[in-house]
Amino acid sequence: MTKTRTLLLLAIVAVGVMTALAQKEYKSGIVFPEPAVVTPGKTDHEPPSDAVVLFDGKDLSKWKGGEKWEIKDGYAVVKGGDITTKDSFGDYQLHIEFATPEVVKGSGQGRGNSGVFLANRYEVQVLDSFDNKTYFDGQCGSLYKQTPPMVNACRKPGEWQSYDILFTAPRFDEGAKDVKVLKPGYVTVIHNGVCVQNHFELLGNTNYDKPPAYEKHPLKQPIRLQNHGDLVKYRNIWIREIKPLEGKKPQ
Numbered sequence: 001m002t003k004t005r006t007l008l009l010l011a012i013v014a015v016g017v018m019t020a021l022a023q024k025e026y027k028s029g030i031v032f033p034e035p036a037v038v039t040p041g042k043t044d045h046e047p048p049s050d051a052v053v054l055f056d057g058k059d060l061s062k063w064k065g066g067e068k069w070e071i072k073d074g075y076a077v078v079k080g081g082d083i084t085t086k087d088s089f090g091d092y093q094l095h096i097e098f099a100t101p102e103v104v105k106g107s108g109q110g111r112g113n114s115g116v117f118l119a120n121r122y123e124v125q126v127l128d129s130f131d132n133k134t135y136f137d138g139q140c141g142s143l144y145k146q147t148p149p150m151v152n153a154c155r156k157p158g159e160w161q162s163y164d165i166l167f168t169a170p171r172f173d174e175g176a177k178d179v180k181v182l183k184p185g186y187v188t189v190i191h192n193g194v195c196v197q198n199h200f201e202l203l204g205n206t207n208y209d210k211p212p213a214y215e216k217h218p219l220k221q222p223i224r225l226q227n228h229g230d231l232v233k234y235r236n237i238w239i240r241e242i243k244p245l246e247g248k249k250p251q
């Protein structure tokens, strides 16, 4: 190696070392609590260790009106009215599995209709939308009369399907006389592993006969499952309340 080449090599090494020394790790300075350990379920159906199981296939004792629904072979069938959780929840991740009737009857909104009402008033539509046309903002996976699902991810009638729903409850000005929305609600829906709603900003209650509008309600509300006269089945329902970790910046 010539002297010039050796010097060049040394210079390259020296620049490398200096660059490495000049790099400093960025630290936000925010002190976060340690995230809690959660053991996931063995499959995507099973509840994680911190979930509240709302229906495990045996009984609907956590639901008002649950005694009316029929329970068999690990699932519940819609019958005789809506059912509503006895407990209330704020912001959450909800897992729920459903199957629309295997024997296809009716059409449009009259085929395999039910619904998951977040905060007892914002409906994620449950419908047999497999080869069954209806208005798009009323098909399976829609936020009823507010927005259609981005895609139709329905399985065939009779097959088990899943919703994984992320719900951020709206915040209201408690002190205001009228309805004053401080922050709207948001809904994300994964249908059979496919994202059909991405952080959709709720416009208010999902009504059949009038435009959506918010009504003031406490942060925590029950969840309601709809009886629409069709023999829709449900199983494996669990929920996790969720909350971002709050960090503190030292003074």
Ligand code: MG
Residues within 6 Å of the ligand: 113, 114, 115, 123, 125, 126, 226, 228
């Ligand atoms: Mg419905």
